[in-house]
Amino acid sequence: MTPQCFLKTLKTAKQTYTFLIYKLLLNSSSINQTLASPETPLSDLNLSTLRRILSDPDIKSWKCISLFNFILENPSLFSFQPDLRTHLSLTFRVLSERRFSYAKELLKPVAIDDILRYPFNVIVSSVIDECGCEKKVVGRFFNSMIMVYSDNGKFSEVVEVFEYMKNNEVKIDEKTCTLHLLNLKRCDQMELARDFFSLMVESGIDVVTVYSLTVVVTVLCCNGEITRARELVEEMGLVKGVKANIVTFKSMIGCCVKRWDFEELDLVLKLMEKESVMLDLDSYKVLIDGFTSYGKVEEAERLVLMMHDKKLRVESYLYNLIMNGYSRFGLVEKVIELYSEMSSRGVTPNKDTYWVLMNGLCKAGKVCEAMSFLNELRVNEFEIDEEMYSTLSEECYRVGMIDKSLEVVAEMIRDGFIPGATICERLADSLFEVNRKEAQMLITIVVKCGIKPKSCSQYGLK
Structure with missing residues (x-):
């Protein structure tokens, strides 16, 4: 056989093997079973053939991903390993189909893995060399890079990607920035969260939203920086036109209440009024709880009346908090008054309501009235617990009602x-x-x- 004939035969043989792999991938419904089959000519698969397969539009992208992962998971079966170019090629393909979760999984080895990882500048160079994609797909790629780095705690690399995107006019997704801020908060990286938000604001790019603002306000509140949080809300409204919503304000309200910082709370509530943000049901509950725990019982009662006026659902436990507050101050008449108001407004008392009533009456020496509520408890089929019995028996004895005790x-x-x-x-x-x-x-x-x-x-x- 002449050398020319030999080369022609060899070329034909290679084309046959390549075509066989192509045909198997094209027709198979289970890629892993197909690849594990002894009939599959894996030894003849090389990097060049792999790239052609991965870029072939006739082969579904999920099959390409399965093949790619099979190669990564079974390195001993192959004489090569996918390089950075191959990773990026398949990543851009799935991103063009908006398969973001697949893209992030493909990027993990080259961005995070201790062995396969490439520096960001090397990845950027490969993207520039290889990329012939639309601008929006390039944007998806770099936003995915941010999330891969962020999800895996590579926070300095996130800043590097952000700066690159800003300097090269690659669109930065506001949602990506918010998710990164949430990751920083989850990792208790409060300073980094503040710094990254400042970077967002100073970039001049329209990426600051009410969602990212809310995350940073929550971060500041967790650090006890309530005044800074409120000032930031005011600043973002004036400078960026980003208006805080009720969720943003609830973070500040909750922080003020926990710290009993009612001076700052007044400023937050005034800012809410200025921004035309109305208190919601949860905000009222937090405020009432805070006011009663501090002893501002009248303020809490005023809020309950406001809730009724606004047709918000007032639960019995809110009345219980206020009644307990008045009871602590020995104002048992107010306790009884609130109990009557509950009934008139259609709020059904629960077991705790009766406990507050009975406990308050006993402390005030009105044991007979407390005993009458014990009977009401039975009528309403509430379970009487050990603490209730003990308190009543001791109080009856204290006032000389031996038989009742x-x-x-x-x-x-x-x-x-x-x-x-x-x-x-x-x-x-x-x-x-x-x-x-x-x-x-x-x-x-x-x-x-x-x-x-x-x-x-x-x-x-x-």
Whole structure:
């Protein structure tokens, strides 16, 4: 055979193998099974052939990705490994189809992997050399690079990509910037988040939105920089025309309330009014909780009335917070007044409502009224817990209502609770004094609790 014939035969053989791989990929529904088959001529696949396959529009992109991943996962089966150019070629293909999650997975090895990773400037050079894509696809590529770096904690590289995009007029997606800020917040990189937002603002590019503003405001609030957060909201409204929304303001409200910084809270609420942002249901709840915990109970009550006026749903626990606040100050009349208002406004009291009422009345020495609410609890089929029973029995004893205290203890036992040794001993002492037989029963309970009361020796019991 002449050398020319030999070369022609060899060329034909290679074309046959290449065509066979092409045909298998084209017709297969399961790429991994196809590639694992002994009939697949993998040894004849080379880098040049791979590039042609990956760029072939007749082969679905998902099949190309499966082939590509198979090669990466089985390096021993091949005499080559995909290079940077091959990675980028397939990445641009899937980005042109808006398959962003695939693109990010393809970029991870060349951007993050300890062995395969390339510096960003090398990746940029390859993009410039190889890219014949539309401008919007190039934008998608660099935005994907930002997310790959950000998702994997390569925050300095994010800034490098951002600067490159800004300097070369590549469109930066505002959503990409917001997601990066969220990653920084999740990683507790508060300073980096502030710095990156400043970079966004100073870039002169229209990438600052209410979403990115809200993230940075939250970051500042987490650091206790409430005043800076409020000033930033004002600045962005004036300079960038970016108006804060209720979510932005809720971060500041929550921070002010937690820190009991009511002076700053007033300024935040005034800014809300100026920006025509209305309080929502959650904001009212946070404010009421904050006011009552600090002791600004009247302010909290005023907010509940505003909620009713605005037809917002007022839950019973909000009334409970205010009633408990008044109870702490001994203003039991206000507690009763609010309970009546609840009923008139159609807000159904819950078990905690009754507990606040009964506890407040007991502290004020109005034990009879507290006992009447115990009966109301039963009527409404609420479960009476051990703490309620203990409080009522002790308060009844304190005001000299021995029989009522004994009645509560008996009911407590019927419901499966063990009364406190102290109240049992006190009741026993009182009952022994008047020679009541219930005294023996109470002493027995105390002894079963492992406590030897003074009544035992005092009255000759062992």
